[in-house]
Amino acid sequence: MPESKYKFETITNHLITSGFMYPSSQIYGGISNTWDYGPLGANMKTHLKEVWRRHFVLEKMNIFLIDPAIIMNPKTWEATGHVANFSDPLIDCKYCHTRYRADDLIKKQHPELDVDNMTKDEMNKLVEEEKLSCPNCGKSTFTPIRQFQLMFKTSIGVTEDKASLVYLRPETAQGIFVNFKNVQRTQRAKLPFGICDIGKAFRNEITPGNFTFRTREFEQMEIEFFTKPDQDLEYFNYWKKECLDFVERIGLRKDYLRYRDHEPNELAFYSKATTDIEYYFPSLGWGELMGIASRTNYDLSRHMEYSKEDLTYLDPETNQRYIPHVIEPSFGLDRLLLALLCDSYDEENLGNDTRIVMHLNKHLAPYQIAIFPLSNKLANQAQEEVYKLLCKNFELIFDTTGSIGKRYRRQDAIGTPYCITYDFDSVNDNSVTIRERDSMQQTRVKISELKDYLTKLFEE
Ligand code: GAP
Numbered sequence: 302m303p304e305s306k307y308k309f310e311t312i313t314n315h316l317i318t319s320g321f322m323y324p325s326s327q328i329y330g331g332i333s334n335t336w337d338y339g340p341l342g343a344n345m346k347t348h349l350k351e352v353w354r355r356h357f358v359l360e361k362m363n364i365f366l367i368d369p370a371i372i373m374n375p376k377t378w379e380a381t382g383h384v385a386n387f388s389d390p391l392i393d394c395k396y397c398h399t400r401y402r403a404d405d406l407i408k409k410q411h412p413e414l415d416v417d418n419m420t421k422d423e424m425n426k427l428v429e430e431e432k433l434s435c436p437n438c439g440k441s442t443f444t445p446i447r448q449f450q451l452m453f454k455t456s457i458g459v460t461e462d463k464a465s466l467v468y469l470r471p472e473t474a475q476g477i478f479v480n481f482k483n484v485q486r487t488q489r490a491k492l493p494f495g496i497c498d499i500g501k502a503f504r505n506e507i508t509p510g511n512f513t514f515r516t517r518e519f520e521q522m523e524i525e526f527f528t529k530p531d532q533d534l535e536y537f538n539y540w541k542k543e544c545l546d547f548v549e550r551i552g553l554r555k556d557y558l559r560y561r562d563h564e565p566n567e568l569a570f571y572s573k574a575t576t577d578i579e580y581y582f583p584s585l586g587w588g589e590l591m592g593i594a595s596r597t598n599y600d601l602s603r604h605m606e607y608s609k610e611d612l613t614y615l616d617p618e619t620n621q622r623y624i625p626h627v628i629e630p631s632f633g634l635d636r637l638l639l640a641l642l643c644d645s646y647d648e649e650n651l652g653n654d655t656r657i658v659m660h661l662n663k664h665l666a667p668y669q670i671a672i673f674p675l676s677n678k679l680a681n682q683a684q685e686e687v688y689k690l691l692c693k694n695f696e697l698i699f700d701t702t703g704s705i706g707k708r709y710r711r712q713d714a715i716g717t718p719y720c721i722t723y724d725f726d727s728v729n730d731n732s733v734t735i736r737e738r739d740s741m742q743q744t745r746v747k748i749s750e751l752k753d754y755l756t757k758l759f760e761e
Contacts, residue, residue: 303557305583305643312583312646313512315657319715321345321642321667322513334509334516341667341715342638344696346520348665349551349638350499353522356547357497364495364524365484369476371501372457372467377475380607381600383452387471389507390421391449392428394435395442402507403446406433415566421446451504453517469503474629476500477525478600481625482612485527492614492625493536495526499634511585513635520634527625529616530598536628537574537595544578544593544630548637552662553644557581561589571599580640590640591632598624641665645716659716660739663759666716668698670755673708675724677701683723686748687733695755713738719758721751 316322321342325335338346358364378384390403403424404416410433416424425446427433432441451471458465470476477496484496499522509515528536541560548558563575573595579587601612601624613622645659663669670691674683680701688699698717700708705722712720722734733751736743746754 303554303581305581307583307646307648309511309582309584309643312643315646315714316342316512316642321715335518336513336516344667345638345641345661345665346634348667349634349641350522352551352664353499353547353632356550357495357522357524357543361495363490363493364497364526365488365490367477367480367484367496367498368500369473369480369498371470371503372455373470373475373479375467376607377479377604378452378468378471380603381475382603383468383471387452388448388450390424390446391507392446393444394438394440395444396440397435397438399435399437400507401436403428405508406436409436410434417567421448449505449507451506453503453505471504472502472523472631473498473500473521474523474525474631475600477523478604479608481525481527481601482610485614491617493526493528493532495524497522497524511582511588513639514582514585514588516635519636522632522634524630525600526628526630527614528628530623530626533595533597533626533628534573537593540593540628540630541576544591544632548578548580548590551637551641551665552660553580553640557644559587561587569594569596569599571597573597580636580644582640583643588636589633590636591630594629594631596627596629598626600627601625656710656713658713658738661716661718663718663761666718667696668712668715668717669696669719669759671698671700671708671712671717671720673700673705673720673722675705675722679723679725679727682728686727687721687723687751690748690752691755694752695759709736709741719755 319341320339322336323339324331325337326332354366358366391400392403392406393400407414407416407424407427411431428443434441453469455467455469456465457467476498480496484490500520501518502521503518506515506517509517526536526540549555557580559579561577561579568575575592575594577589577592580590582588605612612624614625615622641661645661647658647660649656649658672683672687674680684699688697691697700711709720718738720736724734727733731748732745733748734743735746
């Protein structure tokens with residue numbers, strides 16, 4: 302087991318106080334387990350999406366990015382089985398009113414049981430016969446289990462009747478499947494190829510929590526990679542490696558990552574194989590970051606059945622027509638971000654001082670470079686000569702308050718990789734000091750060479 306040096310709560314408090322995330326609608330007392338991304342978190346999210354797009358779209362030759370709508374024709378969710386089956390078994394303690402997922406409660410107290418394959422009646426019987434106890438108050442008095450629909454319902458149009466019932470998508474993936482034919486035709490795509498998207502998904506989770514780990518509104522980055530039917534397992538292994546490469550590329554420590562292959566009894570009946578990539582979160586332990594699933598031709602077949610549209614593919618090499626199989630790498634953006642923030646947090650003892658430093662990947666940090674005029678008297682020159690020179694190529698923050706030492710600490714604590722100080726000598730020698738976050742080393746660089754110098758640093 303890797304060891305976490307810091308508590309989850311210490312890190313999340315730091316994230317809130319420094320402006321990565323805030324409790325949502327805080328002035329109204331917040332809303333349960335909902336978070337807003339502040340300037341630092343929003344910047345990082347944008348960067349993470351960009352690095353993901355670079356890795357999975359720009360550096361590949363056969364993946365197309367689309368941006369489908371959140372509200373889809375509700376028949377979509379009948380076809381996928383979400384209307385019938387996307388629900389959690391909910392149970393309440395009658396004594397203290399704490400709410401649980403019944404399957405989680407049973408799993409924790411009886412890990413030897415195969416809860417995923419139990420019916421609601423079987424779970425009810427077990428809760429009663431085994432006298433399961435409430436982890437909060439210790440009493441054994443539970444309500445009967447109720448199935449709880451996880452999709453948020455809303456309505457379109459002027460009347461709130463059944464005809465206008467729609468859902469907020471619980472996953473972004475289905476916007477890809479319903480566009481399979483559109484993309485394949487318009488882009489003249491040949492198998493194997495992928496379609497991906499990045500966007501919000503919504504689930505009325507019973508037990509949201511652990512900061513942004515499980516929320517009701519979150520972002521996914523999903524790929525559906527379509528293959529010939531007999532090539533799906535080959536590509537499953539390919540995507541397993543690609544996804545691990547990606548999470549390592551963005552800087553997560555290798556020994557805090559692992560694959561978790563799903564057992565045969567965990568797999569959906571149509572799935573040939575599924576693997577999660579997990580990260581070891583401080584205080585929480587192993588948690589799923591993303592999943593890679595071989596989904597055979599289930600989704601396209603169901604959409605064919607419900608829409609009556611032909612979603613088959615005519616193979617130009619063999620002239621055979623078939624429904625492609627699919628491998629689905631599905632990332633949770635918020636979890637990935639949370640893992641990165643936990644992974645990079647450090648408190649370094651510097652003898653008579655401690656600094657909080659986020660050792661973030663320099664392409665993901667909220668800002669790339671901070672610019673400090675040593676004195677307010679130098680602010681205009683620093684702005685004219687340095688900020689204006691760099692602002693089109695780099696993401697900058699301009700800070701004029703406090704001593705330079707304090708300004709370094711502030712930037713270390715939010716992960717800014719480089720700080721540039723414009724001092725009184727800069728006026729005469731046309732040079733500035735660049736200070737690197739991790740080593741704290743300082744280098745004097747001519748302003749005329751600054752852009753090239755920094756460009757090289759960010760090419761690494
Ligand atoms: N299309 C497949 C799919 O949606 P999933 O395992 O339910 O699969 C994929 O979700 C990823 O989305 C998860 O690995 C996780 O990172 C993220 N995710 C799912 N539910 C979430 C929630 N309530 N809050 C935050 N992230 C969530």
